[in-house]
Amino acid sequence: MVTFYGHKANLIKACDNSPPMNPTPIREITILPGRSRSGEPERFEAITIRPGDTISIVGPTGSGKSAFINDIEVFAQNDTATGRTVLVNGEYPPEEFVRDPAHKPVALITQNTQCLADLTVEEFLAMHVRSRKIEDEEIVSRTIDLANEFTGEKIRPDARMTALSGGQTRSLLVADAVLIAAAPVLLLDEVENAGIFKERVIEVLRAGGKAVIFVTHDPLVSLLSARRIVMRDGAVERVIEPDGRENAALREARRLDGILRQMREEIRAGNLITGSVGA
Numbered sequence: 070m071v072t073f074y075g076h077k078a079n080l081i082k083a084c085d086n087s088p089p090m091n092p093t094p095i096r097e098i099t100i101l102p103g104r105s106r107s108g109e110p111e112r113f114e115a116i117t118i119r120p121g122d123t124i125s126i127v128g129p130t131g132s133g134k135s136a137f138i139n140d141i142e143v144f145a146q147n148d149t150a151t152g153r154t155v156l157v158n159g160e161y162p163p164e165e166f167v168r169d170p171a172h173k174p175v176a177l178i179t180q181n182t183q184c185l186a187d188l189t190v191e192e193f194l195a196m197h198v199r200s201r202k203i204e205d206e207e208i209v210s211r212t213i214d215l216a217n218e219f220t221g222e223k224i225r226p227d228a229r230m231t232a233l234s235g236g237q238t239r240s241l242l243v244a245d246a247v248l249i250a251a252a253p254v255l256l257l258d259e260v261e262n263a264g265i266f267k268e269r270v271i272e273v274l275r276a277g278g279k280a281v282i283f284v285t286h287d288p289l290v291s292l293l294s295a296r297r298i299v300m301r302d303g304a305v306e307r308v309i310e311p312d313g314r315e316n317a318a319l320r321e322a323r324r325l326d327g328i329l330r331q332m333r334e335e336i337r338a339g340n341l342i343t344g345s346v347g348a
């Protein structure tokens with residue numbers, strides 16, 4: 070059986086006979102400019118992403134946010150609608166980075182991620198571990214534990230993959246991408262809405278030296294990112310590096326996010342919210 074998760078070109082093959090991950094370390098990914106939807110050249114020189122970077126991609130609906138991370142996912146070589154080029158360690162990436170899911174250093178997790186496997190969480194992860202020839206008996210339970218740090222709805226090892234909620238599935242896929250796929254670059258396309266502790270995800274990814282790029286409409290995720298790429302008309306319009314100037318806004322976003330999270334839990338538990346929350 071072959072089980073896939075993810076979508077579009079991001080399919081991660083969870084059961085194949087590929088050799089373990091190519092150890093070529095990724096020092097940096099460089100995005101070279103292309104053109105806007107109306108054909109104007111993009112005005113940035115190059116955008117470089119290194120381990121531990123946290124970047125958010127923001128902009129109105131239809132401004133090209135997903136197209137930007139898709140360019141990274143497919144290692145665009147002036148062969149996508151945007152005309153951008155993506156280099157790895159300053160060079161054109163090796164072919165297996167682009168074609169082979171087992172060697173791909175980039176994991177894309179999107180809102181539309183669905184699991185097609187009729188397996189338990191434990192079986193599903195164990196299959197992925199086997200396919201990558203990882204010999205670590207603890208890795209499945211560590212992956213579930215990590216996923217449970219990202220979501221308030223506890224994931225049990227014996228739960229069916231198909232029965233997980235959106236937040237649980239995305240939490241599990243992020244944990245899997247970190248520990249089992251060991252992808253150095255994670256692309257998260259609007260995953261924040263459904264029951265996932267965004268700040269914890271960012272902390273873990275940063276501490277693990279992962280580069281993470283969020284397509285987001287979420288103020289807290291945007292303010293937590295060290296860099297913000299602003300899209301318009303299919304092009305990068307601006308790259309913002311706030312360098313501490315948004316600290317007051319970040320504190321406020323954290324406070325409001327805490328209140329909303331508690332309200333969500335109360336509502337989910339079937340309670341009436343009659344007093345103040347998050348004081």
Ligand SMILES: Nc1ncnc2c1ncn2[C@@H]1O[C@H](COP(=O)(O)OP(=O)(O)OP(=O)(O)O)[C@@H](O)[C@H]1O
Nearest residue numbers: 104105106129130131132133134135136150151303
């Ligand atoms: N530079 C470009 N040149 C040509 N087409 C583009 C360019 N950038 C994006 N597009 C196309 O424009 C459409 C909208 O782009 P995209 O889905 O990336 O927007 P988005 O900002 O992610 O939107 P949403 O917030 O609704 O998800 C897509 O069909 C995409 O392929």
